[in-house]
Amino acid sequence: MNTTKHTISILVNNQPGVLQRVASLFGRRGYNIESITVGKSEEEGLSRMIIVTNGDHHKLEQISKQLYKLIDVIKVIDISANPMVERELALIKVNAEPSIRPEIIGVVETFRATIVDISPKSIMVQVVGDSEKVKAMVELLKPYGVIQITRTGVAAMIRGV
Amino acid sequence: MSTQTLKATNKELYAKLMQPDVITGSEILLRSLLLEGVDCVFGYPGGAVLYIYDAIHGNPDFNHLLTRHEQGAIHAADGYARSTGKVGVCIATSGPGATNLVTGIATAYMDSVPLVIITGNVMSTAIGTDAFQEADITGITMPITKHSYLVRDVKDLSKIVHEAFHIASTGRKGPVLIDIPKDVSALKTKFTYDSKISIRGYNPTVLPNKLQIERLLKAIDEAKKPVILAGGGVVYAGAQNELLKFVTKTNIPTITTLLGIGGFPSSNDLWLGMPGMHGTYTANKAIQNCDLLIGIGARFDDRVTMKVEGFAPNAKIAHIDVDPAEVGKVVETAIPCVGDVKKVLELANKKAKPAQSEAWIEELQKMKKEFPLKYEDGDNHLKPQYVIEMIHETTKGEAIVTTDVGQHQMWAAQYYRFNHSRSWITSGGLGTMGFGFPAAIGAQLGNQDRLVVSINGDGGMQMCAQELAICAINNIPVKIVVINNQVLGMVRQWQEIIYDNRYSHIDLSGSPDFVKLAEAYGVKGLRATNKEEAQKAWQEAMDTPGPVLIDFIVEKHENVYPMVKQGSTIDEMLMGDS
Numbered sequence: 001m002n003t004t005k006h007t008i009s010i011l012v013n014n015q016p017g018v019l020q021r022v023a024s025l026f027g028r029r030g031y032n033i034e035s036i037t038v039g040k041s042e043e044e045g046l047s048r049m050i051i052v053t054n055g056d057h058h059k060l061e062q063i064s065k066q067l068y069k070l071i072d073v074i075k076v077i078d079i080s081a082n083p084m085v086e087r088e089l090a091l092i093k094v095n096a097e098p099s100i101r102p103e104i105i106g107v108v109e110t111f112r113a114t115i116v117d118i119s120p121k122s123i124m125v126q127v128v129g130d131s132e133k134v135k136a137m138v139e140l141l142k143p144y145g146v147i148q149i150t151r152t153g154v155a156a157m158i159r160g161v
Numbered sequence: 162m163s164t165q166t167l168k169a170t171n172k173e174l175y176a177k178l179m180q181p182d183v184i185t186g187s188e189i190l191l192r193s194l195l196l197e198g199v200d201c202v203f204g205y206p207g208g209a210v211l212y213i214y215d216a217i218h219g220n221p222d223f224n225h226l227l228t229r230h231e232q233g234a235i236h237a238a239d240g241y242a243r244s245t246g247k248v249g250v251c252i253a254t255s256g257p258g259a260t261n262l263v264t265g266i267a268t269a270y271m272d273s274v275p276l277v278i279i280t281g282n283v284m285s286t287a288i289g290t291d292a293f294q295e296a297d298i299t300g301i302t303m304p305i306t307k308h309s310y311l312v313r314d315v316k317d318l319s320k321i322v323h324e325a326f327h328i329a330s331t332g333r334k335g336p337v338l339i340d341i342p343k344d345v346s347a348l349k350t351k352f353t354y355d356s357k358i359s360i361r362g363y364n365p366t367v368l369p370n371k372l373q374i375e376r377l378l379k380a381i382d383e384a385k386k387p388v389i390l391a392g393g394g395v396v397y398a399g400a401q402n403e404l405l406k407f408v409t410k411t412n413i414p415t416i417t418t419l420l421g422i423g424g425f426p427s428s429n430d431l432w433l434g435m436p437g438m439h440g441t442y443t444a445n446k447a448i449q450n451c452d453l454l455i456g457i458g459a460r461f462d463d464r465v466t467m468k469v470e471g472f473a474p475n476a477k478i479a480h481i482d483v484d485p486a487e488v489g490k491v492v493e494t495a496i497p498c499v500g501d502v503k504k505v506l507e508l509a510n511k512k513a514k515p516a517q518s519e520a521w522i523e524e525l526q527k528m529k530k531e532f533p534l535k536y537e538d539g540d541n542h543l544k545p546q547y548v549i550e551m552i553h554e555t556t557k558g559e560a561i562v563t564t565d566v567g568q569h570q571m572w573a574a575q576y577y578r579f580n581h582s583r584s585w586i587t588s589g590g591l592g593t594m595g596f597g598f599p600a601a602i603g604a605q606l607g608n609q610d611r612l613v614v615s616i617n618g619d620g621g622m623q624m625c626a627q628e629l630a631i632c633a634i635n636n637i638p639v640k641i642v643v644i645n646n647q648v649l650g651m652v653r654q655w656q657e658i659i660y661d662n663r664y665s666h667i668d669l670s671g672s673p674d675f676v677k678l679a680e681a682y683g684v685k686g687l688r689a690t691n692k693e694e695a696q697k698a699w700q701e702a703m704d705t706p707g708p709v710l711i712d713f714i715v716e717k718h719e720n721v722y723p724m725v726k727q728g729s730t731i732d733e734m735l736m737g738d739s
Contacts, residue, residue, distance in 0.1 A: 065486035074362040
């Protein structure tokens with residue numbers, strides 16, 4: 001069966017060690033973690049993790065079932081099986097001598113990204129969007145000399161009710 | 162549940178334990194364990210559990226057995242749990258005490274055994290500083306526990322203990338670890354005990370989907386060659402009577418996996434034996450030729466399926482299991498039936514009808530007669546299979562038998578015939594050498610009126626031999642059998658068959674004299690080198706009230722047959738020369 005990318009939302013108890021439990025499960029059973037984000041959810045005491053992974057239908061079913069066996073896991077949803085909104089934020093520091101800055105700013109503005117810091121030799125770009133957009137932004141900035149990239153990983157949600 | 166039992170059986174103790182006194186974390190722990198109905202704890206003290214052991218000192222209600230190694234403690238708790246169905250409990254100190262439990266925790270996890278493991282840890286303030294005897298035991302054991310707790314506040318302790326027992330003993334059972342920092346065990350708070358449980362992320366499925374049961378019964382109705390594969394889940398769910406009823410009603414031949422042994426009476430005509438690598442000819446052939454395979458509390462382990470691609474090629478597979486993650490994990494399952502095995506079978510039994518299986522049964526019965534388990538016996542050598550058969554006959558199949566891991570384990574599984582569940586105790590999933598003997602001690606303490614026989618190899622016997630001390634000191638009357646071939650037999654067998662007789666590091670000659678070793682610990686030791694001596698020594702062991710070790714010097718080159726090599730399908734069996 002086809003291996004495809006999946007975005008899974010996992011509602012967990014906000015307990016010490018819960019990230020370790022989930023990450024350790026993925027590691028032990030050979031499931032891939034492409035990105036992971038964790039933060040407080042709408043409910044006191046619960047956090048939501050968004051994990052981007054890949055696998056076929058059988059693997060995804062196993063991931064979900066194995067996650068449910070963790071006592072601290074409350075709900076697992078493959079949100080990529082639904083229409084969803086997926087967003088990621090990246091900060092990209094690029095070499096930027098004053099002479100080349102207008103060109104870079106042109107690229108950044110086309111992407112509706114923003115310049116969040118400027119120093120004598122570099123600028124810092126903030127881009128928000130789905131992973132494809134972030135990837136494209138990085139590719140476009142590469143020729144100027146990317147010094148550092150930091151990405152938040154994906155936050156995602158099903159559209160509608 | 163167990164709290165209710167205590168309330169009913171010992172009102173006085175219950176009332177005493179429930180007093181809202183201001184007490185230390187250690188006293189809270191002991192009270193909570195007693196309220197859970199714990200009647201026996203295995204453990205080993207140390208720096209981080211000194212407050213706990215101080216509370217045990219002088220507590221007349223608390224029964225603690227000091228082992229000689231933490232590994233002995235956890236295997237004993239495991240044997241206790243497997244043989245009684247209750248939760249096994251053990252205690253160890255921080256650092257090395259806790260890490261010595263790791264093999265035992267993994268053993269219990271693989272075989273779904275309910276344990277509550279108490280470890281001490283360094284002071285809360287010292288955690289993370291690489292303090293003396295500090296180890297991150299909750300981190301280390303995360304992949305081999307069903308759940309674990311690091312107690313941060315003494316006020317949470319009684320609730321945590323109660324939750325731990327609930328989690329360990331419900332759904333798919335398993336070990337739960339509670340790590341208690343030393344200061345938490347010393348701090349005082351008012352004792353409260355809430356018997357209600359509410360864990361939002363934990364609701365094991367008990368009742369199955371009725372539609373799936375209908376589908377199962379329909380599949381049975383349509384099948385010509387149905388087979389049941391019953392595993393440890395039948396034993397753990399206490400579903401042996403329901404299974405017998407189901408088999409009787411449906412007339413389906415039944416195979417028991419290594420852990421399922423005893424879950425279905427071997428005296429029943431429809432029993433085909435064990436499947437897999439060292440399974441019976443008929444059991445393996447039945448799986449390969451059946452058109453409906455009903456897995457009940459079995460997880461299609463690789464030692465059962467062997468080459469998965471060629472496993473049960475003609476069968477529609479139905480799977481009854483309490484753990485949804487096992488359904489469809491290894492084999493494609495047409496009829497998934499998630500729920501408590503006992504409940505599922507109870508429901509199925511209401512409408513179960515005989516399958517059209519007469520011709521199939523006839524075929525299998527013929528096969529059973531034609532290809533029974535066999536070995537070449539003789540008067541010159543003492544054969545290991547003979548020793549097991551002798552033990553079976555003299556104990557009439559009524560003993561609790563624990564084994565270690567290797568050839569003797571397979572011979573015991575093949576030649577000791579069980580008719581009761583919870584009488585066969587062996588490390589199936591993890592295959593832990595050193596398990597069998599301490600597990601027998603736990604089984605004996607949980608079943609004081611039954612005969613407990615611990616069957617070991619001469620390799621595994623040396624992995625936990627130190628527990629001979631506690632048998633002698635506490636007069637625990639386990640009959641310790643050593644099937645002594647002076648070699649790591651199963652490794653030797655593989656090296657002979659698969660590695661062209663290149664015997665690498667398997668020679669155990671020069672091992673201690675087991676008779677003298679037993680005697681050094683104060684346990685009676687006997688030796689037998691031929692059939693006559695074997696019968697005499699075994700009879701003497703049976704007639705001796707306390708613990709006895711019997712060293713059976715057996716034929717070195719004996720192999721376990723049938724054998725399916727890795728990479729083969731289960732019907733490609735080596736049958737041996739005999």
